Amino acid sequence: MNKTILVTGGDADMCRHIAMDYGFKRVVTPGDILVAYPSIWPYHQLNVFSDYYHSTSQRLPKPINLTNSFKPLKIDAIFVFNNPRDWALDSQVILDLLMSRKGLLGTVSEKNGNASLPNNGWQQDEQPKLFFSHSDLVWATTYHIPRLAQGGFQASLQGIWNAKTGGAVLERTVFGKPRAATFEYAERALNKHRAQMFRGSGHIEGKDKLLRVYMIGDNPESDIRGANEFRSTFGTEWISILVKTGVYQDGAGLAYKPRVVVNNVLEAVKWALNRERLRTLDNVELDG
Amino acid sequence: MNKTILVTGGDADMCRHIAMDYGFKRVVTPGDILVAYPSIWPYHQLNVFSDYYHSTSQRLPKPINLTNSFKPLKIDAIFVFNNPRDWALDSQVILDLLMSRKGLLGTVSEKNGNASLPNNGWQQDEQPKLFFSHSDLVWATTYHIPRLAQGGFQASLQGIWNAKTGGAVLERTVFGKPRAATFEYAERALNKHRAQMFRGSGHIEGKDKLLRVYMIGDNPESDIRGANEFRSTFGTEWISILVKTGVYQDGAGLAYKPRVVVNNVLEAVKWALNRERLRTLDNVELDG
Numbered sequence: 001m002n003k004t005i006l007v008t009g010g011d012a013d014m015c016r017h018i019a020m021d022y023g024f025k026r027v028v029t030p031g032d033i034l035v036a037y038p039s040i041w042p043y044h045q046l047n048v049f050s051d052y053y054h055s056t057s058q059r060l061p062k063p064i065n066l067t068n069s070f071k072p073l074k075i076d077a078i079f080v081f082n083n084p085r086d087w088a089l090d091s092q093v094i095l096d097l098l099m100s101r102k103g104l105l106g107t108v109s110e111k112n113g114n115a116s117l118p119n120n121g122w123q124q125d126e127q128p129k130l131f132f133s134h135s136d137l138v139w140a141t142t143y144h145i146p147r148l149a150q151g152g153f154q155a156s157l158q159g160i161w162n163a164k165t166g167g168a169v170l171e172r173t174v175f176g177k178p179r180a181a182t183f184e185y186a187e188r189a190l191n192k193h194r195a196q197m198f199r200g201s202g203h204i205e206g207k208d209k210l211l212r213v214y215m216i217g218d219n220p221e222s223d224i225r226g227a228n229e230f231r232s233t234f235g236t237e238w239i240s241i242l243v244k245t246g247v248y249q250d251g252a253g254l255a256y257k258p259r260v261v262v263n264n265v266l267e268a269v270k271w272a273l274n275r276e277r278l279r280t281l282d283n284v285e286l287d288g
Numbered sequence: 289m290n291k292t293i294l295v296t297g298g299d300a301d302m303c304r305h306i307a308m309d310y311g312f313k314r315v316v317t318p319g320d321i322l323v324a325y326p327s328i329w330p331y332h333q334l335n336v337f338s339d340y341y342h343s344t345s346q347r348l349p350k351p352i353n354l355t356n357s358f359k360p361l362k363i364d365a366i367f368v369f370n371n372p373r374d375w376a377l378d379s380q381v382i383l384d385l386l387m388s389r390k391g392l393l394g395t396v397s398e399k400n401g402n403a404s405l406p407n408n409g410w411q412q413d414e415q416p417k418l419f420f421s422h423s424d425l426v427w428a429t430t431y432h433i434p435r436l437a438q439g440g441f442q443a444s445l446q447g448i449w450n451a452k453t454g455g456a457v458l459e460r461t462v463f464g465k466p467r468a469a470t471f472e473y474a475e476r477a478l479n480k481h482r483a484q485m486f487r488g489s490g491h492i493e494g495k496d497k498l499l500r501v502y503m504i505g506d507n508p509e510s511d512i513r514g515a516n517e518f519r520s521t522f523g524t525e526w527i528s529i530l531v532k533t534g535v536y537q538d539g540a541g542l543a544y545k546p547r548v549v550v551n552n553v554l555e556a557v558k559w560a561l562n563r564e565r566l567r568t569l570d571n572v573e574l575d576g
Contacts, residue, residue, distance in 0.1 A: 011331070037431075039429065039430045039431040040431055040435075041435065042429040042430070042431065042435055043299070043371070043373055051339070083331070083376070084376070085331055085376065086374075086375075086376075087374075087375035087376040087379070087444070088371070088372070088373065088374075088375040088436070088440075088441070091375070091436065091440070091444065092435060092436050092440075095436070096433065106432070106433070108433060110539070113541055137451055137452065141327065141330040142327045142330070143325075143327040143328055143330065144394070145384065145394070145396060147328075147329065147330055147380060148376070148379065148380050148383070148448065151451065152376075152379070152380075152448055152451075153376070155447045155448045155450065155451035155452075156375070156379065156444035156445070156447050156448050157444070157447065158447045158450075158451070159443045159444050159445065159446045159447020159448065159449075159450065160436065160440055160443045160444050160447065162443065162446075162447065163425055163439065163440075163443035163446070164425065164443075251398075253401055
C-alpha cells in the first residue's frame with residue numbers, strides 16, 4: 001500500500017477516494033498530472049476539461065521525469081475503476097506509462113518494439129501493471145439502446161495499443177464477471193449469509209452445502225457466460241437466468257445461452273421458486 | 289450540400305464552422321445531440337462536459353427517432369475533422385450511427401450481425417459514410433514525446449468496433465497523407481504556382497514539367513511513406529527528407545525509409561539545394 005498508483009474512472013476524482021478507502025496512500029489521477037504538466041495533453045487550453053480538473057486535482061507526490069529530475073514520479077500500478085469521463089487524456093497517460101521505463105512518466109523504454117524480446121519488447125521493462133475492475137462492453141441506462149461501459153474504454157485502449165505497437169499483446173488483469181474470482185467471492189458471501197441465517201435453528205449449521213445459486217442477469221457476455229462457465233469448488237450448481245429489462249433485448253443473438261429467458265427480475269424469482277418447489281416435490285416423491 | 293452531416297474535432301464547435309465554410313447547410317455536432325437528448329450519454333449530469341456543450345450547442349434540425357417520431361433526424365455522413373476533445377461521447381454517437389438503420393439516430397439496424405450478409409451485416413443498411421481528414425497516430429507538440437492525434441481517436445474507434453462486431457471491417461474513408469490524393473493536390477498546386485512564377489519570363493511558360501519535389505516531413509508513416517509511394521502522373525520525382533524536430537526521434541525504428549535524415553527543415557532545404565546544384569553541374573558537364 002506504499003505503492004503509487006494511477007487511478008481513473010467515474011466523475012471528478014471519485015476514483016481517488018475509492019482507492020484511498022482500499023488503503024492506498026499515494027493515489028494519482030490523470031487530472032493531477034494534467035494540471036501539473038499541461039503539455040502532456042495539448043488540448044488543455046480553453047478547453048472542455050480545464051475547470052473540471054482544476055477543481056479536483058491534487059499536488060503530485062513527486063515531479064514527472066521530464067528533464068532527468070532527481071526523484072521522478074514512478075507509477076507502480078494503473079487501476080481503471082469505472083468508465084473514465086475523459087477517454088482521450090486517460091488513454092494518453094495510460095499509453096505513456098505502458099511505454100515508459102519502469103513506470104517513470106516522461107520516459108520511453110528502449111525495449112519497446114525490440115523484436116528480439118517477448119511481445120516485441122512491449123511491456124517488458126517493469127512498466128506498471130494495468131487493472132480493470134470489469135469488462136462489460138455496454139450497460140443498460142435510461143436510454144433505450146445500451147451505452148458503452150468500461151469495456152468500451154478498454155476496447156478503445158486496445159485499438160490504440162494495436163495501432164501503436166503493430167499488434168502486440170496488451171497485458172492487463174480484468175476483474176469482475178464473467179471471471180471466476182467474482183463468482184467465487186459471491187458464493188463465499190452467500191454461504192456466509194446462509195450460515196448466519198440458519199445459525200441456531202438446528203436445521204443446517206453449515207453441514208449442508210449450498211446446492212444451487214440462481215444468477216439473474218441482463219448481460220449475456222458477463223452475467224450469463226460467467227454463471228454458465230463457473231465451476232464451484234463446493235459443487236454448488238449455478239443456474240443462469242437472463243432478463244430482458246437491461247442490456248439484452250429481444251431479437252439480439254445469444255452467444256452465451258442462459259437456462260431460461262424471462263421478462264424481468266420478478267419473473268426470474270418466480271421461475272426459480274417454482275423450480276425449487278417442483279424439485280422439492282420430486283424429492284418427496286423420490287424419498288417416498 | 290443539402291445533406292445533414294455530423295461533424296466533430298477541435299475545440300468547441302469549431303468543426304461546425306469549418307463544415308459550413310465548405311458549404312454544408314445542416315451540420316450537427318455530438319454536443320448538439322447530447323444537449324437535446326442527455327440520456328444518449330449517461331454521464332451528462334454534473335460532469336466535465338455540460339457547461340462546455342451548453343455554451344456552443346445548437347438546436348437539432350429535427351428530433352431524434354427515439355419513439356418513432358414523424359420526421360426523425362437522419363445523418364447522411366460523419367466527418368472527423370480533427371482530434372475530438374470528448375472521445376467517449378463522440379465514440380458513442382458515431383457507433384450509434386454506424387449501427388443505425390439508414391442513419392436514423394436512435395434506431396438499430398436489423399442487419400447488424402447477420403452472418404448471411406457481407407461484413408456480417410455491419411454497415412450494410414445505408415448507414416452514413418464515415419470520413420477522417422487524416423490518420424496520423426501521433427503528432428509533435430511542446431511535450432517531448434509525440435501525443436496522440438486524430439489517428440489515435442480512429443484507432444480507438446476501431447478497437448470499440450472490433451469488440452462490438454466481433455471483428456467486422458470498419459468501412460471508412462481517410463483523406464490526407466500518405467494517400468495519393470493529397471500528393472496529387474500538392475503537385476497540382478506546385479505546378480500552378482510554378483507556372484505563375486515563370487509567366488512572361490519566356491523561360492518556361494508551362495512547357496517544361498516539374499522535375500522534382502522535395503517532401504520534407506517529420507512523420508515516417510504519413511509524410512515519408514506518402515512521398516515514397518506516390519507515382520506522379522506527370523513523371524515528377526518525389527524525394528523524401530525526414531527531419532528530427534517532430535514526431536520522428538533518433539533511435540526509433542523506420543518502417544518507411546526516407547532518402548535522407550537531417551536535423552531540421554533548414555538542413556533539409558540546404559541538402560535539397562546542394563543536391564540540385566550538384567545535379568545542375570552534372571548536367572553542365574554532361575552537356576559540355
